[in-house]
Amino acid sequence: MTEQYCQSCCISSDHPSLAGHFPSNPIVPGVVILDEVMHAVQQAIGLALGSDIPLRISTVKFLA
Template sequence: MSGFVIARDHPSLPGHFPGRPVVPGVVVLDRVLDAVEAAHGPLGALRLPQVKFVRPLLPGQRAEVAIEPLADAGAASPRWRFRVERDGELLASGEVAAG
C-alpha cells in the first residue's frame, strides 16, 4: 500500500467546495497512477476504464492506495484493480489499464 495526504493549501482546493473543501477525484486518481508507476515503472499512457467514488477525502486526511494486477496483467496491455482507503474505509475503487 502507498499512502498520501493532500495538504490543506493544495491549489485544487479553493472553490472545491468553498467553506468545506473536498479533495477532487482527479487529484485522488493522480495518486493512484503514481502508485501504479511506483510499483511497475513508467508505463506511458494509462486509462481508467472503471472508477467509483464512494466517500470524499478531506484535505489533511491520510489515504492508502492498494493495487493488484488482474489475471490478464501479463498481456501486452496490463491492468490493475485499485482501492483507495482511509482508516480501512473505502473511498474509491476501479481499474487502471496500460496502453
C-alpha cells in the same frame, strides 16, 4: 490471483485544487485523486514518472 497494493498520500490543505472547492467542507477533486493513483501504480510496477508506457483506468467509483 489478485494482487493488492496499498499506499497513502497527503494532499496539503493549500493545494490549488481546493481553493473554492466547497470552502466550508473541502473535498479533494477526483482528478487529483486519480493523479495520485496513477503515480502509485507507476511506482508499484517500476515505471519512471512520465514514462511513455500508457496506463489506463477503465472504471472508477468514488465513495464518501
